[in-house]
Amino acid sequence: MNKALIVLSGGQDSTTCLYWAINEFGRDNVSSLSFDYGQRHKIELEAAKKVSEIAAVAHEILPIDTFSALGGNALTDDIDVQDEADDNDADIDGSLSDSSLPNTFVPGRNLVFLTFAAAYAYQRSIKHLVTGVAQTDYSGYPDCRENTLSSLEQTLRLGMEYDITIHTPLMNLNKSDTVALAEKLGAMDAMAYTHTCYNGEQPPCGHCQACILRAKGFAEANRADPLIERFQFFSRNRNDKTNDE
C-alpha cells in the first residue's frame, strides 16, 4: 500500500497538492501535516485544518519553535512584508537573483519542513511526500526549485536509509495552470477556505504580493476565486440585512 503525506500550509498550492494526492493515492492513504513555526498568522493553521476536514483526510500540526528563535524574517517577526508597489527588485513573473530575495525568505525553511516531514513519514511507513513548491513562483525562493528538491530527496534517502520520494506536482506550473488543476481535481470547495494573504487579513488585503499573484492566477484561468466569493457572499448578506433594517 502506497501512503502519502502532504505538507499543508493551508494555502492555495498545498491544497491543490492535497487533492492531487487523493487522486493519485486514494483518500484513505493520504494524510496532511502542518508546522506551527511561530508564523505571525495562525490563520494559516486554521485554514490547513479546515481544508483537511473538507478533504476528509487526517491532519496533524507539529510545533517548530526554532524559526522564531532564529529571527530576522517578515513571516515570523514583526517586520513589514514588502508590498509589490514598494519592491523594485521583485518581478512577479520571473525569478529573483540571490541578492534580491524578498524579506519573506526564511532560509532553509522548506528544507527543514521536508526533513521533518520525512522523519514523520519514516515512523509511519509513509514513502511519498507531496509539497506544493513551484519554481515558477514569483518569489524565486531557492528552496522551491527542482534542483534543490532533487538534491534534498537524495540527502533524505541517504540520511535515513529509506526509499522516500518527494512529489512536486506544481513545480513547473504557473498560477493559472494551478487554478485549472485545482478545478479539475475538485478542490474548489476547499479552496474557499485556504489562506494566502501575507498580511494575515481575512478577507485578504488584496495588495500584498501573495494576494496579487493569487488574483492574477484566477483571472488568467478565467475563474472566480472561491475565497473571494465566500467573503462577497457574507458581505452581500450583511448588506442585505442592513438594507432590510
Next chain:
Amino acid sequence: MNKALIVLSGGQDSTTCLYWAINEFGRDNVSSLSFDYGQRHKIELEAAKKVSEIAAVAHEILPIDTFSALGGNALTDDIDVQDEADDNDADIDGSLSDSSLPNTFVPGRNLVFLTFAAAYAYQRSIKHLVTGVAQTDYSGYPDCRENTLSSLEQTLRLGMEYDITIHTPLMNLNKSDTVALAEKLGAMDAMAYTHTCYNGEQPPCGHCQACILRAKGFAEANRADPLIERFQFFSRNRNDKTNDE
C-alpha cells in the same frame, strides 16, 4: 574573515571539533550551537555550556520541540536504551545494516540539526559548519556518513543560495584517533566536562554502548579519560574525608 559554527552536543566528538575549529579559524571566529530537542538528559546541554566556557567561545541553545512530538526513540522518550550486552545485532567496530539500527536512532536528526545550523549561520554570515559525525562510529547512523553529508552540503548550498561548507574533521577517525587529536589540540581540560553516557548518569554508567565505546577509545590511545579522573578525584576526596571523620 572566515567564521565557523560548531554543532555542539556536549560530547567527546563535538568538543574535539570545537578545538579543531579554534585551531583552524581562530578562537574569535568560532561559536557553538546546541539544540534542546527534548532529549531525556539535559545534562548534555549543561556539558555543552561548560565546554564552551572552558574553550572561551560564544554558545547558544536553540529549542526544537518537534523531535519529542515525533516520538518513538530512546533518546527522547522513556524507552530503555539498548545495552551492549542485550544487543546481538550491534557490532561495536563495524556498521549496522538498515534493519538493525539501534533504538537511539532518531531518523534525520543530524539532517535537521545541520539544516537549522545552516539557517542560523546564514543569518550571521558564517560560512563554515563543523560537526563531529564519524562514519567509523559503531552505531552506523546513516546521517553520519560521508556521502550523506556531501549530499546535504549540496542541498543547503542550492536551497539557501549560500556558499556554505560542512567540515567533518572526525569522519574517518576511530575513537582512539579522536582521543589523540583531542590531546594534540589541547581539548583535555574541556573533555573532563563532556557528557557521553546514554543513560544520562554522572559519573557515567560504564555499561551503555556510548560509555563502552568511549572507554575503548581512551584505552587504545593509552590515555586516562579526564572525565573519569574528575569523578575519581571527587570520589577519593570524599573517601578521604570519610576516613578522617
